[in-house]
Amino acid sequence: MPLPLADLLITGGSVLPGDPRDGRFARADVLVRDGLIAAIGPDLEAPGAERVDATGAFVLPGFVDTHHHLWEASLRGLTADWSALDFFWGVRAHHAGAHEARDVHAGTYAGAVAALDAGITTVLDAAHAVNTPEHAREGLRAVRESGVRALFCYGLTTTPGAEAFTAEQRLADLRALHANEFTSQNAATRVRLGVAVNDIGSVPWTRTRTEFHLARELGLPSTVHSRSLWGELSAPEITWLHRDGLLAADQVHAHANAATDGELALLAEAGAAVSSTPETEVMLGLGYPALARAAELGIPTGLGTDIQAGSPADPFAWMRAALQAVRGQRHQRVLETGGSTGLGTPTPSVRDVLHHATLGGARALGLGGVTGSLEVGKAADVLVLRTDGVHQRPVVDPVATVVLHSRASDVDTVLVAGEVVKRAGLLLGGRADRATDLADTTWARLTPRITSRGGLLPPRPEGVLKHMAAAGAANAPEWARS
Ligand SMILES: [Zn+2]
Known part of the structure; x- marks a missing residue:
C-alpha cells in the first residue's frame, strides 16, 4: 500500500x-x-x-499527447529528411524488427521522460513494436517507471521479421495482459490499457474486424492510423469502418488528413476522436492537419508528437505547427482565389490550439473528467x-x-x-540521467543490427509500392471490392 x-x-x-x-x-x-x-x-x-x-x-x-509511438525515441533524428514512404520502409518494415525488448524499454522510457520534461503529463502510447510478448511488457514497464499518465495501446501490428509471434498469439497475449493486470482499470488509473489496431488495408478485413471486436469485448479504447495516405495508396477507411459497424466513441483516429468532410461527419456521429500531429504530418507528407475541420464538426480533437525519430516531444511546437499549417493552408486558398483583400481573422486561434493540447486531447482519450x-x-x-x-x-x-x-x-x-x-x-528521481543513458546505450546496440539489415534507410525494392496498393485493395471489405 x-x-x-x-x-x-x-x-x-x-x-x-x-x-x-x-x-x-x-x-x-x-x-x-x-x-x-x-x-x-x-x-x-x-x-x-x-x-x-x-x-x-x-x-x-499538463499537456495531453494523443498520438505517440514512444519506443521510437531510440531513433531520434533518424527520419529528419525522410518522407512517409521512407518512414514505412525504414522504421516500420526494418528497424522495428531490429528492436529487442530491452530496446523498446529504453526508447519508451527515454521518450516518456522527454515528454514529462516538456510538460506532457498524459500520453497515448501507440506501442507498435510488439515483436514478442516481452516487448509489450517492457514497453509497459517503461511507461510505468517514467511516471507519466498513459493510455498504453498494445500494438497488434505484425512487425516484419517478427512473424513468429502470430496474429492469433498477439490477440491471445492482449487478452492475457488485460486479464492479469487491467481488469479493474478505470478512468483514474494512471496507466491504462488500450489497443492499437493494424493499419487498415495492411491486413485482411476479417482481421481488422476481429481486432475492433476484441477491443469492444474487453471494453478497451482503441487507436488506429486513419486516412493518412493519398492517391493509389488511399482507401475510404472511415467509410468502411462505418459500414461495418466498427466506429465507436472510444476510438482515436490518428491523422485523418485525407478524410473527406463526409467521413469526418461519420466520426462525429460515432463520437470518435481525431488526433493531429502537425509536425510529422506536414514534414513526412501526410497532408495538412484535419484538426480544425474535425473540431468544427464537434469531434474531440487533440494534438500529439507521433514519432521522436523525427520530431521533438514538445507541446509548444505542436501548437505552433498546428497554427502554421492550418492557417497557412486556409490563407493560401483565400490568396489564390480572392487575393490579400479576402483575408479575414485567421483560424484556429491561439486559444483553440491551447485547448487541443490540453482539455481537447483529454476528451479525445476519454479522460475529460480526469x-x-x-x-x-x-x-x-x-x-x-x-x-x-x-x-x-x-x-x-x-x-x-x-x-x-x-x-x-x-x-x-x-x-x-x-x-x-x-x-x-x-x-526528479534520476530520470534525466537514466533516460539519456538508456537512449545512448540502445542506439549503440542497435547500430550494428541496423547496418547489417541494409543500413539507416535500406533501398526500397522496385514494385513495393504497387504491391502495397494491391494489398490494400485486396484487404478491403468484401462488399467494397470492385
Ligand atoms: Zn503513428
Missing part, C-alpha cells in the same frame, strides 16, 4: 482554471491532496503542506511555467505568451497525479 502523498500547495501563481480556451487566468493558490486538486483560490490555508512557490509564473494543466484542465476534483496533473524569460516579456495576452512565446525549457515544475516529477527546472 503506497503512502498517501503529503499535501502540496502551489502558491502565488497566475492560475488557468477551467477550459484553457477561455483564458481565465487568476491569481490563486492550488491545493493538491491525495493526487487530486483539492482547492483553487486566493490565500489558501494548508498547514503542514509542502509548498511550491509559483509567484510570477503560470500554473497550467485531466486536461485545472478543476477541483480532477487529477493534479499540473505544470508551472516560468514567464521571466527574455523571450516572454511583456505579457500582453497570457495565452499568446504560453502558445507563441514559451519554450519547453520554461517548464519549471510538473506534477502527475500529485507526484512531483520535475521541480525548479530539473527532472
Whole structure:
C-alpha cells in the first residue's frame, strides 16, 4: 500500500482554471491532496503542506499527447529528411524488427521522460513494436517507471521479421495482459490499457474486424492510423469502418488528413476522436492537419508528437505547427482565389490550439473528467511555467505568451497525479540521467543490427509500392471490392 502523498500547495501563481480556451487566468493558490486538486483560490490555508512557490509564473494543466509511438525515441533524428514512404520502409518494415525488448524499454522510457520534461503529463502510447510478448511488457514497464499518465495501446501490428509471434498469439497475449493486470482499470488509473489496431488495408478485413471486436469485448479504447495516405495508396477507411459497424466513441483516429468532410461527419456521429500531429504530418507528407475541420464538426480533437525519430516531444511546437499549417493552408486558398483583400481573422486561434493540447486531447482519450484542465476534483496533473524569460516579456495576452512565446525549457515544475516529477527546472528521481543513458546505450546496440539489415534507410525494392496498393485493395471489405 503506497503512502498517501503529503499535501502540496502551489502558491502565488497566475492560475488557468477551467477550459484553457477561455483564458481565465487568476491569481490563486492550488491545493493538491491525495493526487487530486483539492482547492483553487486566493490565500489558501494548508498547514503542514509542502509548498511550491509559483509567484510570477503560470500554473497550467499538463499537456495531453494523443498520438505517440514512444519506443521510437531510440531513433531520434533518424527520419529528419525522410518522407512517409521512407518512414514505412525504414522504421516500420526494418528497424522495428531490429528492436529487442530491452530496446523498446529504453526508447519508451527515454521518450516518456522527454515528454514529462516538456510538460506532457498524459500520453497515448501507440506501442507498435510488439515483436514478442516481452516487448509489450517492457514497453509497459517503461511507461510505468517514467511516471507519466498513459493510455498504453498494445500494438497488434505484425512487425516484419517478427512473424513468429502470430496474429492469433498477439490477440491471445492482449487478452492475457488485460486479464492479469487491467481488469479493474478505470478512468483514474494512471496507466491504462488500450489497443492499437493494424493499419487498415495492411491486413485482411476479417482481421481488422476481429481486432475492433476484441477491443469492444474487453471494453478497451482503441487507436488506429486513419486516412493518412493519398492517391493509389488511399482507401475510404472511415467509410468502411462505418459500414461495418466498427466506429465507436472510444476510438482515436490518428491523422485523418485525407478524410473527406463526409467521413469526418461519420466520426462525429460515432463520437470518435481525431488526433493531429502537425509536425510529422506536414514534414513526412501526410497532408495538412484535419484538426480544425474535425473540431468544427464537434469531434474531440487533440494534438500529439507521433514519432521522436523525427520530431521533438514538445507541446509548444505542436501548437505552433498546428497554427502554421492550418492557417497557412486556409490563407493560401483565400490568396489564390480572392487575393490579400479576402483575408479575414485567421483560424484556429491561439486559444483553440491551447485547448487541443490540453482539455481537447483529454476528451479525445476519454479522460475529460480526469485531466486536461485545472478543476477541483480532477487529477493534479499540473505544470508551472516560468514567464521571466527574455523571450516572454511583456505579457500582453497570457495565452499568446504560453502558445507563441514559451519554450519547453520554461517548464519549471510538473506534477502527475500529485507526484512531483520535475521541480525548479530539473527532472526528479534520476530520470534525466537514466533516460539519456538508456537512449545512448540502445542506439549503440542497435547500430550494428541496423547496418547489417541494409543500413539507416535500406533501398526500397522496385514494385513495393504497387504491391502495397494491391494489398490494400485486396484487404478491403468484401462488399467494397470492385
Ligand atoms: Zn503513428
